[in-house]
Amino acid sequence: MVWALAILQTLLFIAAAPLLASWLKRIKCRLQNRRAPSLFQPYRDLRKLYRKRPIVPYPASWIFRAAPYIVFASTVLAAAIVPLAAVDLPTARIADVIVLVGFFALGRTFQVLAGMDIGTAFGGMGSSREMTVSSLAEPAMLMAVFTLAMSAHTTNLSQAMNYVHDTGLVLRPSFVFALGGLLLVAIAETGRIPVDNPATHLELTMIHEAMILEYSGRWLALIEWASQIKLMLYGVLIANIFFPWGIAQDFSWPALICGVAAIALKLALLAVVLGLSEALFAKMRIFRVQEYLGFAYLLGVLGLLSHIILEAARVHH
């Protein structure tokens, strides 16, 4: 029963990811005075791409062909271990957040290899930039996660969410810093403005698009879908760790439905915040990304320090 629920939750995760992406697009369109496409446009795009025959460039090796499947599979596995609507599911219990970062790294490695595999200039450029960004983003993300782990005494996501839920509203300075750091990392890792622009094919500014330039057909569909799931993953992480209220703590139907509604509301609000920030900020130069991610890392360090200085129990002599 619980395993069925876990699989159901993962499927819901995968199915809802394009919807979140199109909701975000709708908010951006509204802010830029444009008419938004239908909320179901990403599904149509994916179906159209899936029907088309992929074209393999001449020098491509097996890595190029295997990468979309590995990227998609690792993202789906990552989605399986993040509690979406209910905590304490068996998939969330067997893996912690470091495994999650590992899944991200696995998918990224193959995407980068595939970018270099075909030997075009853009692929190599995109791969090198992706590795630069992620090598700076990963420590910042782990710092934010460790801040959380110090309060919750666990790196397991489901237990941490339970802990935050059960302690109620506590204004922890360390959580504010960790939230800031994680937001910055999420923007960098999902390739949003100001680090990367997901809507552009402008040659010199691309990061993610440069790597997948040679993909077509169903492979492109898989990669696009995976990046939509990744966006939702970060959104769910932020929403459920810092604002876990409403998530189902038992497996009764009312609780589960309430959990789904709560996470949908939280993600919709988070997308509004993200859309606003994308409308307000311009894309940075690539060489300023390290400053940006350095700031995210600093927020993580400040989170750890403020946990020790301001929050920890004091021993009286």
Add this chain to the structure above:
Amino acid sequence: MSIIELSLYQQAILLLAGLIALTSFLMLGQSRLVRLVKVFAAQGMLLAATTALAATVLEYPHLYVSAALNLLLKGIVIPLLLQRLIHRLELHRVMDTVDHPARVMMGGAALVVFSYYVSLPVVENSHLVTLNAIAVSLAVVLLGMLLMITRRQAVAHVVGFMSIENGLFFAAVVSTYGMPMVVELGVAFDVLVAAVVFGVFFFQIRASIDSLNVDRLSKLSEVEP
């Protein structure tokens, strides 16, 4: 006592303490003087908010006066004065970049650890709730000094100096519920006078070396080579 056992107001004081430390770090990284002054104003306002909260929690009405004074002087008047000076000296486009921003930030984090270590014995001997923040106030003082060391523009030095004063005021609020009113009023007006005097000083420095870059001060010599 860990943070879960405190009341929401007390938690809010600690949260604001964390944010004040963050503004100090933001000042370290800010290379445009106008923005530096804006962050400084934000720090002053946060400090005023902390003081007002402390007044509520501890039921010390005289802290409301110092909160209002702090908001007025360090949140509004002095930043406006500095802003006007920057525009009149035509420094608003000047970039005062730090040479190694990452190293300065790590140095700042090390200073926070150091001030925690130094204030540990003080915190252990007291039952005051807000005393956890004393390490933060010490860190704000040290970070203000670091700001003065790493910058070349005289305006940035003044901001660093004022931020040191912010740190001392914060220490007074969290450790002894504020200084006596006479001292506080005196310090507040001293700071205001200091801002005015610094303004006159800027014009003097600029008149004599034609720049506000203090690196050039060391090149002054009586005899032209």
